[in-house]
Amino acid sequence: MKETTNPPRLAIWLLTRRLSVEWRDFVVGDLQEEFATRSADSPASGYAWFWWQTIRCLASPPRVRPNSLLHGSSKGDSSMRNLFADLRYTFRVMSRTPSFAVAVVSVLALAISANTAIFSIVNAVVLRPLPFEEPERLVRIFTKTPDGRSFELSPGKFYDWQRDAHSFEGMAMYPCCGPRELALTGTGAARAVTVTPVSTGFFDIVRARPVLGRVFQEEEHTPGNNYVVVLSDRFWRSEFGAKPDVIGRTMKFNDEAYTIVGVMPADASVGSWSATACDVWVPLALTNEQRAARGNHNLDGVARMKRNVDLSQARAEMDAISARLAREFPKSDAGWGVLVIPMQEAIVGNSRTMLLMLLGAVGLVLLIACANVGNLLFTRGLNRRKEIAIRSALGAGRVRVFQQLFTEALALAAAGGALGVLLAYVTLKSASTLLASQVPRAEEISIDARVLLFALAVSIFTGMLAGTLPAVRAGRSELNDALKEGGRGDTTVGVGTRRLLIICEVALSLVLLMGAGVMVQSLLALRQGDAGFDPKNVLTMSVRLVHTRYPTPAQRAAFFDAVVQRIRALPGVEAAGTIDDLPFDAGSSQTLLLEGYAPQRDPAAVQARQITPGYLRAMKIPLLQGRDVVESDSEVMLVSGDAAKLYWGSDDPIGRRAALPFSKTVLRRVVGIVGDVKQRNLIDASTPTVYFYTREPGGRATFVIRTSLPPSTLVQPAVAVIHAIDQEQPVSRIRTMEQAIDGELTSQRFSALLLGIFAGIALLLAAVGIYSVLSYIVRGRSREIGIRTALGARSSDVLGLVVVEGMWPVLVGIVAGTIASLASARVIETLVFGVSASDPLTLAAVAAMLALVAMMASLVPAYRALRLDPVKVLRAE
Amino acid sequence: MWFKRNAPVLGDFEQLVLLGVLRLERQDSAYGAAIRQEIHARSGRDVSINAVYTTLDRLESKGFLKSWIGDPTPQRGGRRRKFYALRPAGIAALRQAYRVFTAMADGFQSRLELK
DSSP, X not given: OOGGGSOOHHHHHHHHHHSOHHHHHXXXXXXXXXXXXXXXXXXXXXXXXXXXHHHHHHHSOOOOOOOTTTSOGGGOOOHHHHHHHHHHHHHHHHHHSHHHHHHHHHHHHHHHHHHHHHHHHHIIIIISOOSSSSGGGEEEEEEXXXXXXXXXXXXXXXXXXXXXXXXXXXXXXXXXXXXXXEEEESSSSOOEEEEEEEOTTHHHHTTOOXXXXXXXXXXXXXXXXXXXXXXXXXXXXXXXXTOGGGTTOEXXXXXXXXXXXXXXXXXXXXXXXXXXXXXXXXXXXXXXXXXXXXXXXXXXXXXXXXTTOOHHHHHHHHHHHHHHHHHHSHHHHTTOEEEEEEHHHHHHTTHHHHHHHHHHHHHHHHHHHHHHHHHHHHHHHHHTHHHHHHHHHTTOOHHHHHHHHHHHHHHHHHHHHHHHHHHHHHHHHHTHXXXXXXXXXXXXXXXXXXXXXXXXXXXXXXXXXXXXXXXHHHHHSOHHHHHHTTTOOOTTTTXXXXXXXXXXXXXXXXXXXXXXXXXXXXXXXXXXXXXXXXOTTEEEEEEEOOTTTSOSHHHHXXXXXXXXXXXXXXXXXXXXXXXXXXXXXXXXXXXXXXTTSOOOSSOOOEEEEEBOTTHHHHHTOOEEEEOOOOTTOOSEEEEEHHHHHHHHXXXXXXXXXXXXXXXXXXXXXXXEEEOOBOOSOSXXXXXXXXXXXXXXXXXXXXXXXXXXXXXXXXXXXXXXXXXXXXXXOOEEEEEEHHHHHHHHTHHHHHHHHHHHHHHHHHHHHHHHHHHHHHHHHHHHTHHHHHHHHHTTOOHHHHHHHHHHHHHHHHHHHHHHHHHHHHHHHHHHHTTOOSSOTTOHHHHHHHHHHHHHHHHHHHHHHHHHHHTOOHXXXXXXX | OTTOOOOXXXXXXXXXXXXXXXXXXXXXXXBHHHHHHHHXXXXXXXXXXXXXXXXXXXXXXXXXXXXXXXXXXXXXXXXXXXXXXXXXXXHHHHHHHHHHHHHHHTTOHHHHXXX
16 A cells, blocks of 8 residues: 555646635545545546546536525526525615615604504504403494494393393393492591493303402392492502402491491403403392383393304394394383394494594505605616616616616615514504503503514515515616616606606695595584584583482582582682583483473483583583573473474473473473583484483582683682582592593594694605606706706796606696596595595695695705706707 | 525426435535546436536525535646535425425336336
């Protein structure tokens, strides 16, 4: 073993010449290694083998992998490496022109954050299931009034349904219109506790199992045995510090001792459903007489469908039972039906339409942002024509160029998306209190996996939409031209494409502006519309007297009289009185029994309100005829104009007597006719109402105080007056009438505000788009403009030239947008009041506004064109 | 292009090389010469080292293989080795090829089997 262990030097020298650095070591090393083993057996065959391998290698050496930036995938390069190369390159290019990157990313972040925020609201309110066990089986049960509205239940009907319906696992009820307030007494300070009385089986139906103790037993739902209470988790923690030994303890509500029997877990309190959003639950205990009542609709029903029953089956069964009951009890049930509504729908209600509309609107903003970013990328693509041309000259295929530009757009969109999610998170966090009053289930709004997925999809979509067109156009550019021009003004390349983008932006902006305009008008119409009373400078506050302290009507009347007298004496108070339920708070709805008239066959219901003297003046409800009630009256009533027509027709009701069957059936004399008031809400027409005054008031009243000073300054003194009379009396719902109206308009305000913001963003983006395109065109045509000026064109000619250039795509966009907004008017028709969704005046106004903004945006480049010095421009050639 | 990839179809030489890597990677000795010898020993094909490396490189660029470079050894005249190992995609491609082959050959084992 001497020379033979060394392979032929010539062969190795040839190989090192022929092979690239990348492969040299491995190939030669391998051959050498194998040669060593082979030549150990037979040196000759080792040599022969080595030479044979060398010749084959020299003939076709392993290829060197091509540069990934220049070539497409056909050469077999790694896809991932390609992508990373593109991303690295994108990063380099962007860090060279950070202002461009910042502009694009911020436009995208703005649009994506708005989309993400709105989607996360839609997700929480509409898409996510309710936080109950098997929520799709939970339904709410309402009666259907003869005119088709949903209405509360009466106990009589409820028990009939419960007995006869087989579609449900269980059916329960609780008093309507939100939790009751009881005074937590015996602790020294006045404190109101929210209470929901619930009927048998309520907790089973919602699948709420106590963490401590038990739920109510059957016999506790009878009057007298009902002094037991189940605490909510929140109340248990705040009041008892979550001590486990509360079961069996007693606490006093309205001076009556209740025994704590159970504590519910935190997830049993669902904020968006009033029946569970309370501090404590007590048994609903009705007397036998109350259980049989069919006409008194003041309960809400909830039920859980059996597993194998679907909604239509349950509805069909309930309809059949209802029809039978209508035959059985023609007097009370004829014409009335039943509504079975899925829980989700009952809670979310018409917010769904509003939210979907907003999602659509914010989607338009995204499209506009895409058009703008596309525009920016396009301009950049044109400025980079030389770079692209050089790369093409070096062998980069069209596909490869497209891929690289496309990757750039996607990377920008991804950055915008990430920033957008962050922005959406911050926005939602800081707006959480605002949101809580605007949409149901607001407490459930969060950025979860679905929202993130949505944001990702939106980002990719945005990147593709904004990136495709510029990338395609850039990939198509003529190699020769680009290199020949030597980088000077590429005059009119791609102007058509960019005009198209302007048209799209203007059209989309117009749709948004129109929506916002109509929404704002609707809001103003509702706000300033006549509700029948004057809401300015009116303060209201409610009290609910503890029955054991004020057992007799005389004591209650004395309390209210004393409070009203003292409030009237406060400085700045112009008038004060009380009512049981303010407008927009649900209240008693009854039919009148007239003295001396035959009972009507199908009497319409009127709103019945209990007032004290001073209420009319405090609310400035006009007295049309007769007189107001006064302190010396007893058992008198006022009727609204519509109520008078409804019951007495053309007869004069003043001096006649009527009874309200639900309260005591005493006959009350009508002393005056007053103006009609919108009792139910601001949207529906005013409702016929009777106001009665009795010396035997119930325990509930809302003080209504008209002031000459700002109402907020009277809150302290008025509450002090109440507490001076009774230290332990809780005062709740302190607010002005204007706040009450605003509370009625939250969803309208919410959509008007958001649409306004979206439309503003759209307008801004459109203006920026028009400006940038026009600047580009002016730069491209500076030579032509210079020559024109040199040949004697006047300033106005040049100005006209540029402005016309800018305005015609705008006008086309306005026409397209008009058509689009008329087509989409149907979507928001159900959301606006007092104005048509395709209101021509609004349309004209927003079109004019858009044209004006576009004009302003095109004036800047036009002015620049005007100032072009022809000598300089021509010399620059 | 990176966002559009054809379903991987292996040529028969590619299959041989991948199987070679599969056989050798366990002992950390899947490099050109060893793979070449393995193919030669098992299939009888005396292939050139450049063909092996060209194929290894192509398979790596398709994402089927990964590679790393070892230390120089005196046995090789102080030159380094380039080792390869399968990536999951490579396993998947091999599995697919094997599945296709066995599926097509199913039922003919006795006729195809060598005596």
